[in-house]
Amino acid sequence: MTINGLTLAALPVGAILLDGLVRPRGGRYPVSVGRSLAGTWLLAWMMASLTGLFLFACGNLPVAVSLALGLLALLTVASNAKHAMLGEPLLFSDLALIGAIFRHPQFYLSAVAIWQRIVAGLIALVLFALLAWLFVPDVQPHLIGAATLAVSLAVLWLSLQSPPMRALAKVPAAHADVLRHGLMATLLLYWLRWRDSRDPETCAEAPRAPALQSPELVVVIQCESFADPAELFSNPNLALPGLAAAHEGAWRSGRLEVSGFGAYTMRTEYGVLFGLEEEDLGFRRYDPFLTALGDSSYALPARLKASGWRSVFAHPHDMRFYGRDRIMPAAGFAELVGEDRFAAPAPGEGRYVTDAAMADEIVAIAAAATAPTMIYAVTIENHGPWAPDGHPSGDLKQSYLRLVRRSDAMLSDLIERLGALRRPALLVFFGDHRPSIPGATAPGGDRHTPYVMVRLDDAGKLAPGGYCRQDLTPAGLHHAILGAVLGDALPQGDAAARPTPAAPATEAAGHA
Numbered sequence: 001m002t003i004n005g006l007t008l009a010a011l012p013v014g015a016i017l018l019d020g021l022v023r024p025r026g027g028r029y030p031v032s033v034g035r036s037l038a039g040t041w042l043l044a045w046m047m048a049s050l051t052g053l054f055l056f057a058c059g060n061l062p063v064a065v066s067l068a069l070g071l072l073a074l075l076t077v078a079s080n081a082k083h084a085m086l087g088e089p090l091l092f093s094d095l096a097l098i099g100a101i102f103r104h105p106q107f108y109l110s111a112v113a114i115w116q117r118i119v120a121g122l123i124a125l126v127l128f129a130l131l132a133w134l135f136v137p138d139v140q141p142h143l144i145g146a147a148t149l150a151v152s153l154a155v156l157w158l159s160l161q162s163p164p165m166r167a168l169a170k171v172p173a174a175h176a177d178v179l180r181h182g183l184m185a186t187l188l189l190y191w192l193r194w195r196d197s198r199d200p201e202t203c204a205e206a207p208r209a210p211a212l213q214s215p216e217l218v219v220v221i222q223c224e225s226f227a228d229p230a231e232l233f234s235n236p237n238l239a240l241p242g243l244a245a246a247h248e249g250a251w252r253s254g255r256l257e258v259s260g261f262g263a264y265t266m267r268t269e270y271g272v273l274f275g276l277e278e279e280d281l282g283f284r285r286y287d288p289f290l291t292a293l294g295d296s297s298y299a300l301p302a303r304l305k306a307s308g309w310r311s312v313f314a315h316p317h318d319m320r321f322y323g324r325d326r327i328m329p330a331a332g333f334a335e336l337v338g339e340d341r342f343a344a345p346a347p348g349e350g351r352y353v354t355d356a357a358m359a360d361e362i363v364a365i366a367a368a369a370t371a372p373t374m375i376y377a378v379t380i381e382n383h384g385p386w387a388p389d390g391h392p393s394g395d396l397k398q399s400y401l402r403l404v405r406r407s408d409a410m411l412s413d414l415i416e417r418l419g420a421l422r423r424p425a426l427l428v429f430f431g432d433h434r435p436s437i438p439g440a441t442a443p444g445g446d447r448h449t450p451y452v453m454v455r456l457d458d459a460g461k462l463a464p465g466g467y468c469r470q471d472l473t474p475a476g477l478h479h480a481i482l483g484a485v486l487g488d489a490l491p492q493g494d495a496a497a498r499p500t501p502a503a504p505a506t507e508a509a510g511h512a
Contacts, residue, residue: 007062014069015047016040018076022183023083024175038168039181041159046184047072049152055145059136064145070127072184079183085436086262087443089178092191093287160192169193172283194283199294200276205303213455213463217366217425218374218485219418222269223355223407224382225400226431227449232441233397240405242412246429246452249415249462252480255448255471259285262436262443266322269378269432271474273331274298275482278473289322293330300478301332301374307486310334310371314361315378316342316353333376337361350403352380355410363417366425374485378432382407386437397440411452419460426484427454430477451477453484 019035035043047068054064079090136142159165169177169189177186229238247253258268259278270288271277274295278285288295296302301311314337319325328336341361342353358379365375386399411429418425431449435441451472455463472480 004061007065011047011051011065011068012044015043015072018069018072019043019182019184021080022076022089022178023080024089024179026179035182036180036185038165039185042156042165042185042188043182045152045156045159046188049149049156052145052148052150052152056142056149057145058131058134059138059141059145060134061141063131063134075183075187079178085438085443086260086264088174089183090187091174091286092187092194093290095187096287096290160188172285174286190283190286194286194290197282197284197291199291200280200298203297203303205306213424213457213465214485214487215424215426215455216372217369217418217421217423218428218481219362219366219414219425220272220374220376220428220481221362221411221414221430222265222272222376222378223410223429223431224265224378224380225384225433225435226382226404226407227434229401229404231446232434238401240408242408242410243450243452246411246415246454247450249454250452250467251426251455251463251465251484252468252470253450253452254469256430256451256477257448257471257473258431258433259447260433261447262433262441265378265432268430268474272430272478272481273300273376275300275475275478277475289324289327292323292327296327296330296332299331300376300481301334303332303482304372304374304485305332308372309374309485310369311374311376312337312365313376313378314341314358314365315339315380316358317378317380337365350381352383355379355381355406356413359410359413359417362414363421366418366423367421379407379410382435384435384437386435396437400435400437400440415454415456419456422458422460423456424458424463425456426481427456428452428477428481429454453480455484 016035050068050071051064054067055061058064058067075090082094083089168181169186170193172190172193174186174190177189181189228240228243230236230240232238256268258271260267264287266287266289267278267285270292274288274292275298276288276295281288284291301309301313304311311333312335313324313328313333315324316339319328319336319338325336339353342357345352345354358377358381362375362377366373382400382403384400386396386403414427414429418427428451430451434447434449436443448471455465457463470480
């Protein structure tokens with residue numbers, strides 16, 4: 001009884017301390033104090049639910065409490081690591097990526113040192129061994145665990161139905177809500193708000209005037225971690241010649257105001273493809289691909305298809321990643337060009353398909369096109385980490401510069417080779433987010449990346465037209481592309497196709 005009493009007393013104390021370690025934290029103290037009463041209440045019953053679940057599984061109260069606190073500790077460490085690298089805490093949508101970690105470990109485990117992986121593996125083995133050794137065959141504690149789980153979930157459900165709880169976290173503000181309510185409460189509240197959102201109404205296409213100098217070919221390049229190193233590292237000597245030349249000859253260019261730093265390619269990709277601003281998405285903004293199937297009528301290929309356009313999506317990776325194998329066909333893409341179309345990188349080329357190989361495939365698709373065609377291509381050569389195996393210097397910044405210059409060379413190469421096709425064309429090139437390079441870049445400052453829109457005439461020359469310097473969101477870039485191809489919509493700029501913001505519904509409308 002003494003051991004069990006101490007164990008039960010350790011649960012709330014440990015939970016409050018661990019949750020208080022989550023960044024962002026208020027004040028100068030290593031542990032945040034003063035989380036809201038509502039957040040503490042939710043944390044208490046969530047931890048009671050976890051303890052009941054583990055007690056039901058093993059029948060040993062000290063083990064159950066240790067596992068519940070261990071899981072909270074794991075979430076705390078993961079959230080703080082993410083905050084340090086990407087500038088935001090752990091979100092409910094991140095949990096949807098757990099399966100991807102096992103399918104594509106190179107994207108995630110590369111950020112974890114070898115010794116840390118070994119230690120984590122040893123700890124996991126020790127935990128399994130302890131669970132087997134400390135398992136209690138007596139049925140009574142298992143039943144107590146089941147009852148604890150049931151009661152805790154019931155209290156949670158009733159609490160969440162109350163007006164004070166319904167008033168919490170009505171708009172997305174992850175930093176402020178974690179600071180005020182704590183990590184666990186925010187994870188739960190944000191998941192519920194996301195679950196209660198609904199799909200926008202079907203896109204109603206606005207009437208459009210014919211586009212001036214309408215292209216027959218549109219190539220959109222979403223370039224991995226592409227940013228201007230002259231700006232990124234505050235050194236004009238690092239300026240990229242291809243980007244500078246593209247800016248000089250661009251029809252439109254400027255800053256792309258992306259929301260993520262160091263990751264979350266799908267947020268930028270979604271904005272450019274589907275054209276919905278983050279304020280329209282509500283809590284879906286954190287991973288809009290989770291619900292993208294309900295937004296398919298807004299997608300670029302779907303809206304171009306009605307005018308006789310054929311669209312191709314090219315990405316030299318597993319199309320199941322982020323569900324692109326389902327989302328892109330639903331969005332109107334007639335063909336998906338995946339990793340099976342590309343040879344593995346040669347020795348010394350890095351771990352991913354090169355941008356040069358991507359350019360070859362894009363030009364081949366464009367040359368074979370017999371109808372108005374859009375090619376949307378996602379590159380990955382410049383995906384981190386930026387110190388490939390065997391790289392002599394081990395300098396992450398130099399590794400990044402070496403790869404971003406290859407992306408810059410691809411931009412110049414595409415302008416030249418698409419011009420050689422002698423077809424009216426529009427080339428759109430942009431970075432999906434800035435790189436997170438330990439010791440060289442850090443979240444907290446500017447997040448924008450460059451974009452350029454280059455028009456080519458039927459002689460392969462830069463098409464004349466008034467240059468426009470304009471900073472855009474990814475959704476704004478979507479509408480700029482649409483206007484360049486189909487002509488401008490209503491004077492408000494495609495306002496007729498703008499959805500009402502995602503709002504709560506009585507039933508969940510999210511697509512898994």
